[in-house]
Amino acid sequence: MTAMLELRRVSKVYGSGPSRVQALCEVDLTVDGGELVAVMGPSGSGKSTLLTIAGSLEELSAGEVLVDGSALAGMTRNQRARLRRRLIGYVFQDFNLLAGLTAVENVALPLELDGLGQHAARAAGVAALDELGLADQADRFPDELSGGERQRIAIARAVVGDRRLLLADEPTGALDSVNGEAVMRLLRAACKRGVAGVVVTHDAQLASWADRVVFLRDGRAVDQTARPPGPESLLAPRPGR
Amino acid sequence: MTARRAVVRWAWRLFRREWRQQLLVLALLTLAVAATIFGVSATYNLVPSADARFGTATHRLELDRADRRGLDAQVAAVRAWFGTVDVIGRRAVPVPGSVEPLELRTQDPQGAYGRPMLALRAGRWPSAAGEVAVTDAVAATLQTQVGGTVALDRRARTVVGVVENPGDLEDEFALVARAHADPPTAVTVLVRATAERAAALPADAGGRLEARPACHGAVLCATATQSERATAAAGALALATVVLLLVALIAAAGFVVVAQRRLRQLGMLAAVGATSRHLRLVLLANGATVGAVAAVAGTATGLVAWLAVGGRLEPLAGHRIDRLQLPWWLIGATMVLAVVTATAAAWWPARTVARIPVTVALSARPPRPKPAHRSALAAGLLLVIGVASLAAGIDSVHDRANPLLVIAGTMAIVLAIPLGSPLAIRAAAAAAGRSPVGIRLALRDLARHRARSGAALAAISLGLAIPIAIVIAATAAEHTAGEGNLSDRQLLFRIGDAEPLVPEPPPAELERLGSEVDWFAATLDQPAVIALQVAVNPADREGRNGQILRPAVVLGRQVSEHTVRDVGVLYLATPELLGSLGLDPATIDPRADVLTGQTGELRFANLSGPGTPPTVQPIQLPAYTSAPTSLVTSNGLRRHGWQPRPAGWLVAARTPLTGAQVARARQVAADAGMTVEARDHQAQLTAIRTGATATGLLLALGSWP
Secondary structure, X not given: OOOOEEEEEEEEEEOOHHHOEEXXXXXXXXXXXXXXXXXXXXXXXXXXXXXXXXXXXXXXXEEXXXXXXXXXXXXOHHHHHHHHHHOEEEEOOOOOOOOOOOHHHXXXXXXXXXXXXXXXXXXHHHHHHHHOOOHHHOOOOHHHOOHHHHHHHHHHHHHOOOOOEEEEEOOOOOOOHHHHHHHHHHHHXXXXXXXXXXXXXXXXXXXXXXXXXXXXXXXXXXXEOOOOOOHHHHHOOOOOO | OHHHHHHHHHHHHHHHHHHHHHHHHHHHHHHHHHHHHHHHHHHHHHOOOOHHHHOOOOEEEEEEOOOHHHHHHHHHHHHHHHOOEEEEEEEEEOOOOOOOOEEEEEOOOOOOOOHHHOEEEEEOOOOOOOEEEEOHHHXXXXXXXXXXXXXXXXEEEXXXXXXXXXXXXXXXXXXXXXXHOOOOOEEEEEEOOOHHHHHOOOHHHOOEXXXXXXXXXXXXXXXXXXXXXXXXXXXXXXXXXXXXXXXXXXXXXHHHHHHHHOHHHHHHHHHOOOOHHHHHHHHHHHHHHHHHHHHHHHHHHHHHHHXXXXXXXXXXXOOOOOOOOOOHHHHHHHHHHHHHHHHHHHHHHHHHHHOOOHHHHHHOOXXXXXXXXXXXXXXXXXXXXXXXXXXXXXXXXOOEEOHHHHHHHHHHHHHHHHHHHHHHHHHXXXXXXXXXXXXXXXXXXXXXXXXXXXXXXXXXXXXHHHHHHHHHHHHHHOOOOOOOOOOOOEEEEEOOOOOOEEEOOOHHHHHHHHHHHHHHHOOOOOOXXXXXXXXXXXXXXXXXXXXXXXXXXXXXXXXXXXXXXXXXXXXXXXXXXXHHOOOOHHHOXXXXXXXXXXXXXXXXXXXOOOOOOOOEEEOOXXXXXXXXXXXXXXXXXXHHOOEEEEEEEEEEOOOOOOHHHHHHHHHHHHHHOOEEEOOOOOHHHHHHHHHHHHHHHHHHHHOOO
C-alpha cells in the first residue's frame, strides 16, 4: 500500500546567524490512507511547521516530502496549488472560512478553483455538508454560524471531492469539549473512509482518537506510539466514552 | 473560467461587506469622474458653434454697399454662381439713449441655411409692415414687450415677438419682415459650396468671403462644428486623465491597505488551492469593482450636476445649450478610464500580495519592514526634482507655464509622498519613546505594520493634498488691496464695452454721457471724476452693426517669439490724469512714449502692421489691471501719428464703494448706454476655497475607518 504522506529526514531552518532557528530536524513520518496520526509536543516543538511542510504551504530546508507518491520538491507554485485543491484538505484552529461566501460556497470553493462548474461544485458541497448534518446551514454566512459549526464546515471543505490527505492544526483549540469531541469524531470518520489524517493537538484525550501519536520536541520526533494491528481495533470501546 | 468566476464572486462579496474601508478611494474616484463628466459636458457645450454665424452654410459672404442697386446686383451675381443662397439684410438705426445703433435685420426664418441663426422665443414672426420682433436685450433697452410699440428708424412699430440667435445670445437685433423693410445697408449671403467653387467666385461679385472654420476641405460640412466641440471635450478629458492618474496613486496606496487587511483571507484562499493568478485576481477584481462603482456613481453625479446647472451656463457660453446634447462616447471613455485606472492602481498591491508566502499570509504577521532609508532617499530625490520642475515650469513674472514641466513636477511630488511615508511613520515611532503608554503603543504598532500604515498615510496625505493645493492656489490667486482690476474706491465708466474698441459718438452724445457720470458722482463722498482718452491709429477702424469702432492702442508684453500678451490699454497722460495719479508732468521725459510700471519686453499692440518698441519711462503705480496705469505721453502720441479719442471716465471716491453704490452705477451706465467696471471681489475664489476646505475636512474626518 502506498503511503499517502511520507516525510523523509525533513529539516526546516528559519533565519540565519544568531537568529537561526531549527524548527524541524530530520523528521521521518509516514501516514497511510485511512490512518489518523496525532502530533503532540510543547509549544515551539515544530508541530505546525511539520503540518505546513506536509501540506506544501512551506518549503523545506532539507529532506523529502511525498504526497500520494509525488515529491513536492520539483513542483512549481501552481503545481503545488493544484495538489492542495485536489488532494490536501486543511483545517485550522480558527479563521477557517472565507467571509463573504456562504457555507456551501466555502465548501465548494476548492472544486470551483479546480475548474468544476458552479452547479456541480455546489451539489458536491451540499452533499459534503449533508454528510456532516449541516445541509440546513448551507446558505448561511460564517458570521451567522457558531464556532463548532464553522469548524465542521471547514472539515467538510477539507474532505470535499477526492481529498485523500487531511491536515488539521489544533482544530479543537477554540472549541469547548463537546464540540471538540464532535470535530474529532468527524475527522475519525473521514479517515475511516480512506483519508489519511494528521492532526496537531495539545490535548492528550483528543489525541487518543488517533491511530498513532507522534511526539515532537525541539524539532525532532522523539517518540511515537505503535501502529495498531488493524482498523478493527479502533472499534474497541474506550474507557470513559 | 469557473475558478476566475468564483474568485471574482468572492471579491465582489468582500467589496459589498467592506466597502466602507475603501471610502476614501471611492469618494475621490467618484469625485474625479463626476468632475470629468461635468467638465467634458460643459466644455463640449461651451464651445461656440459656427452655426451662430453660418447656420448650415459652408461660406458666408459680407456685402457692404451704400446703393441698393449695386447691392442687389451683387446678390444676383452670387446667387447665379452658387445657386441656392440665404440672404440676410442689415440696417443700422439709432437708438435714443444709446451710443450703439440697433441692427434692423431681415431674415427668412425658414431660410435655406440660416434657420439655426434665428429662433422665436415668444409671440410670432413679424409679417406685416409696422411689425417687429426683438431680442430680449433690445426689448429691455427699449423698455418694451410683446404687444408694445417702439419707434425705430423714424417709424412706430408693434412688437409681435421675441427672437434670438440661439448660437449667439449677444447678437442683439430687431427682425422685420423682408417685404416691408427699408433697403439694407449691408447684406450677409449664406451659401453652401465646395472650397474650390467658393474660391472661384468671380471678383466682380465683390464682398468678403469667409469659410466656415471646420470646412477647409473640398467635402461639404455636415451641420455644426461637432469636431471642434469633440476636440475641446477630448482636451478636457486629457486634462482629467492627469487628475485620474493622481487619484490612481492614492487608490494604489488605499489598495495596499486593503490587501494587508485581507492578507489572512488571501492566505486561506491559497491554502485551499488558489494560484498566484487567483490571488492577484481577487485584488484586481476589487479594483475594477471600485472603479466601476465610482464610474457609475460619478457619471450619475456629473450628469445630474450638468442637467441641473447646464442651463445656467448659457449666459457664460453666449449661446443656447441643449443639455442632452452630450459627447456620449467621451462619457463612455471616462467611465472606462475610471475602471482601468482603478484596476491598474490595484495591480501593484495584487502582485505584491500574491508573492507573500502562504504561511506568512496565514499568520497575518506584518511583513518585515523594508529599510526606510532607500525609499526616503528616492522620496527626497523626487521631491527635489518635483520642486525644480515646478520652479522651471512656472514663470510667474511673465505669467506663463510649461505644462509638461508642471505635470512632471506635480507627478514627482505626488510619487514622493508614498515613498516618504514609511520614514515619517518610523520617525513618529522613534519619537514616541517617552510618550504615555497608549500613544507609544499606537505609534509602535503603526511602525510594526509599516507597509499598511505607510500606504494609509500616503493615501490620506495625497487625498488631503488635493483640497489643500486648491485652497493654496485660490488664496494665491486672491488679489491684495493693491492688486486686481480696480481699487475698491474706483469705478470705470466706458463708452462702449470693455473691449479695446472705442465708438465715436457725436459731441452732444458725449456731453450727455459725461453729465450722467457727473450726476452719479455727485451722490458719492467728494469724488474725483477724470475724463479718460485713449490713443487710436487713424488708419485703423472696424465696422460692427453698421457703426465705426476704433481699436485703442494697447501695451503688450512679448512672451514668446510670435506672441505678445496685452497688459493694458494705453490712456493719454493728460495733466488731469497725471495729477490724480500723483505724477508731476514736469518729471516726464520728453523722449518717453509710455509711462508704466509694467516690465519685460514691452510692445505696442492692437495695431495694424508691425509696431516699434516704445520708449518707456518707469513709474510706480498700483498694479490694477483695468485702471489707467499705463499711459501714452503727448509726445508719444505725436511721434507715432496717433490721435486721442474719448474712452470714458474714472470715478474715484474717498471711501470704499458700497454694494448699493456700485449697483446704482450699473443702473446709470445701463440707462445711458455705457458699461461700468467696479472692483472684482473674487467671490468665486472664496466659494472654491470654502468648498475645498469642506471636502478636505470630510476626507480627514470620515473617510478612513
